Amino acid sequence: MSSLSGILAQALSIEDQARQNSQQLLQQEKQKNPEIFCLELSRLLASTAIPEPTRQLAGIILKNTILNLNNEDYLVSFWDKVASESKNEIRVNTLGTLACDKRSIRLSAAQAVSSVAKQDLSRKEWGEIIDILVANASSENLSFREASLMTLGYTCDGLDTSYLSATQVNSILSAIALSMTPTESNLDIKIIAIKAFKNSLRFAKKNFEVQQERDIIMQLIIVGCTHTNEEIRIENFKLLLDVVNSYYDYMGGYLVELGRITFQAVRQDELKVALLALEVWNTLGDIEVDRKESPLADSPIRGYLLTAVNDLLVLLLENIHRVQSEDDEWDINKACASVLTVLAQVTEDKVMNACLEYIEKNISRTEWQLRQAALMVIGSIVEGPSNMKIVPISKSIPLVAQMLREENTIVKQSAAWTISKLATHQYKLLTNPQYFNQVLPALLDSLNQTPKIACHACWALINLIEKSSEIKLFKLGIFEHVFHGLIISAMRTDSSHQEHNLQLAAYTALSTLIQKSSDDCLPHIEQNITNFIVLLKQNSSSAKNDLLHSSLCDVLSSSFSRARPGKINDEQAKGFLEALTEVFNTRNGVFEEGIMAIGSLAGNLCGNFVGYLGIVGPFISFTLEKQDSEALCKAVTMLIGDIARGLGDIAKGYVGDFMQPLMANLRSDKTYAQVKVQSICSLSDVIASCKESTMPFLNDLLGLIQDAANASAVLVKEDEEPDLFEYFKDLREAIAEFYENLIQGLSGCSDDVVRFSPTVVNYCMMISQDKYRPGFIVHRCTLGIIGDLCNYYGNRVREFLKVQAVMMYVQKFRSSNNLRLRDLANWANNGLNKI
Known part of the structure; x- marks a missing residue:
């Protein structure tokens, strides 16, 4: 281990090979004995006999090793096994180095100490480190203060709030705040303190709940935002942004002060500061938009933007013309547009009078900056206000279309952006023939x-x-x-430029056009399928064309799904699958868009797809075995259902090939949650196509579905666990649809269906309860299952269907506002009356 300093020196070499060798040696030393490795690193960090760069690197590697224990299996429980003598020496070595006279080494030591402290504090060890750092944070020795403040900030960053007591939190915040006060004259110390407070902000929840303490914190930050030093102002505004984001509900008492410092910064300060000041209002707006879209009783909209709307409009409209450059860099122009966007979404019609007046005044001005600003205002206010208030914008549409052809690049860019926003939120204005006939040619010219x-x-x-x-x-x-x-645009030599990705945009537009166009376009779509297959073939051997492969498969997927039956011939189908196989081999794996295109082809070819199962099967098996990507596994699982559905009766001959991988997905603990849901959906397709041929799998299959049904019965609150709530909702709907297809598909196996039907009905009645917040699919399937059982099996199902709960459920939907559910309920009711 004495050679470790030599390995570190090698890691600092200017030669690539030497650095690579050192990385391998370091990894070997760490794996050989992690405890000795960390101990020796701490000794090197503390040694004054070692060169400064080597000491600095030792601290960084020590920090990375201890901080990232969970990233390597052999280190997960490592810190618990380290001898107490070794731990103490590592603590002493790192902590003592905070007093080093070299700033770079102090910085490295601060990171090392914080990594050790995080591990220890999470285990209720080394609690005295906080007292030591807090004491040194007020030392007269500037080096001690700097290093201690840094370490406190690093330690709090990412540390669970439960690991520190209220006393420790208060002492940390007080120590940091002391170096943020106006009386602190050392700017470096002040900046470090602001950053440390930012890292510690999560711990300040209790302090923000107490007005007196909250006032002290906010006053410190507000005063700091107007400091004479620009870097101090920048760091305070960054801190303010985190405060606003974390403690939005407590900002009501500071709106006047926030308005004063942010408005002053936008109007008078340097660009970096002005942008941060605007971001304060953007952040408040984002929070209010989120709360408006997903209202929760304990997270109300506080109405900060509504309170400030008039003053904000004045600020935004007097500065939105400030364009800094043609590049994509964030500037005052874009920042004002962003704030105006959330302001319109939150306050709706309140923004319209001032904005309409601004547009009318500036849309035809000779100064291009003012015309561009008018475009940005139009694009920013199209979402939120009422249609009645938006309508007057329509008279500006011809001018917007005209500006797509201007010489000024920034104006043209803004005009295209504005048209896109109008198309998204106010498309009816653009589809008026009077305007559409002006906008579309201008957009095509812009390509x-x-x-x-x-x-x-x-x-x-x-x-x-x-x-x-x-x-x-x-x-x-x-x-x-x-x-x-769009074809010309996609084929441009500059279309694959990473920054703008025109190729992706053009092919996405082509795919959308093919999907959404009218039926009279189908011959044109079908004629171009071969061209896209040829393009895929021509680019199949280059792994650098990943994006092009995906884009072409998207276009082909759309084309296959729109093409009329019989219009895709064997040569095209074979050519596509051969080209796609080459692409899969080039990329050493399948990809989602390619799998989706195969599914669309299977849906189009129906029974004729059977000849290609030998080509497609290995890709399905390969993907499901590797389970590398949830999205990819889901796509392949969906493909199995697509193929079964496409083959129809022919699928019966391949029932085992379809059922086994889907059932394996349900059995495996490694299968992604959404892949399990999709497996149930695809099993529905297989049963609908294969019908009685699935009987040999029935008992095992019902057991797997019952396990999924039991899991889906768990009640989860959407606001507490939104992802899990959505998963269980999807799972319940998939199971309900599976049961519906099972009963329909096995209608010829009456004894078996009658046997498992009570379980099906009980499950559907359970998930139809209001506490599960069932949607249309659950109710549609439940009513459909009741009706199917009555009509297929009559009196044999009377015992468990002619009961009060089922009959009341059906009666409830006979007066539903949803016509489909009402019709199903009447049909199910007629069935119940017959048994």
């Missing part, structure tokens, strides 16, 4: 502009196509022009 502008135009087209799909605006004549423009 020939710079990648950034063309990309904006693509997303504008995507939104417009999606939102207008119900009125089938994109008929054949229009379709051909848009299709051609």
Whole structure:
């Protein structure tokens, strides 16, 4: 282990090979004996005989090793096994180095001490470290103060709040706050203290609940935001942002002061400070938008933006024209637009009068900055206000379309962005023939502009196509022009530039156009399938074309799903699967978009897909065995259902091939949660297609579904565990649909169906209770199952269907506002009356 200093020196070499060798040696030393490794690193960090860079690196590696114990299996319980003598020496070595006269080493030691402290404090050990650091944080020795403040901040960052007592928290916050006061003259100390307070903010919850303590904290920050030093102002505004985000509910008493310091910063301060000041209002707005969209009794909207709306509008509209550059860098222009967006969403019509006046005044001005600002205002206010208030914007649409053809690049970019926002939130304004006939040609012209502008135009087209799909605006004549423009755009030599990703945008627009266009476009879609397959084949051998592979598969998936039966021939199907196989081999694995395209092809070819099962089967097995990606496993699991559904009666000959992997998914503890849900959905498809051929699997299958049903009965609160709530909701719906398909598919096996039907009905009646917050799918399946059982089996199911709970449930939906549920309930009721 004496060679460790030499290995560290090698790690600092300018030669790549030497550094790589040192990394391997360090890993070997760590694995050989982690305790000695950490102990020796602490000794090297503390040794004055070792060069400064080596000491610094020793501290960093020690920090990384101890901080990331859970990342390597052999280290998970390592700290619990370290001898107390070794732990104490590591503590002494790292803590003592905080007094080093070299700042770089103090910084490294601060990180090392904090990593040890986090492990110890989580185990209720080394509690005195907090007292030591707090005492040194008020030392007259500036080096001690700096190192101790740093260490306190690092220690609190990521530490669970339960590991510190209220006394320890108060002492930490007090020590840090002492170095943030106006009387602290050392700017370096002040900046370190602000950063440390930021890291410790989670621990201040109790302090923010007490007004007197909250006032002290807020006053410190507010005064710091107007400090003469720019870096101090920046760090205080960053801290203020975290405070607003963490303690939104307590900000009501400080709105006037927040307005004063933020408005002053936007109007008078340097760009970095001004942007942070605007972000304060953006953060408040984001919180209020979230609370508006997902209202909870204990998280009300406090109405801060509504209180400040008039003053904020003045600030935003007088500064939104401040464009800093053509690049994508965040500037005052974009920041004002962002705040205006959340302001419109929260306060709705309150923003409209001032904004409409601004648009009318500036949309035709000679100064391009003012015209661009008017565009940004339009795009920012289209979501939130009422349609009645939005309508006057429509008269500006011809001017917006005109600005897509301006010479000024920034104006063109903003015009494309504004059209995209209008298409998303106010598409009916654009679909008016008077405006559509001006906007669409301008967007198509924009596809020939710079990648950034063309990309904006693509997303504008995507939104417009999606939102207008119900009125089938994109008929054949229009379709051909848009299709051609997007193909040219996707094939541009500069389309794959990573920054703007025009290629992705163009192919996404093509896929959307194919999905949403009217039926008279189908011949044109079918004619181009071969071209896309050829493109996939031409680019199949390069792993650098990952994005292109995925994009082309998206387009082909849309084309297969829209093509009419019989229009995809064997040559095309075979060519696609061969090209896709080459792509899979090139990438050494399958990918989601390719699997989805196979599913669409299976759905189109129906029984004719049987000849390609030999090609597709290995990809399914390979993916489900590896279980590398939830999204990919879900797509492959869905593919099994797609193929079974497409094959129809032919699927009966392959029932084992379909059932076994899906049932294996349900048995395995390694299967992702959503893949289990999808497995049940795909089993529904298999049963619907294979019917009685699934009987050999029935008992095992029912046992697996019963296990899933028992798991799904758990009640979870959405606001406490939203992901788990959504999973159980999806699981219950999947099981209900499975049972519905099972009863329909096995209608010829009456004895077996009657045997398991009471379990099915009991489950569906249980999950139909209000406490489970059932949606349309659960009620549709439950009513359908009741009706099917009555009509298929009559008096044989009377005992468990002709009961009060079932009959009252059916009666309830006979007066439902949902026509589909009402019809199902009447049909089920007729069935009940017959038995």
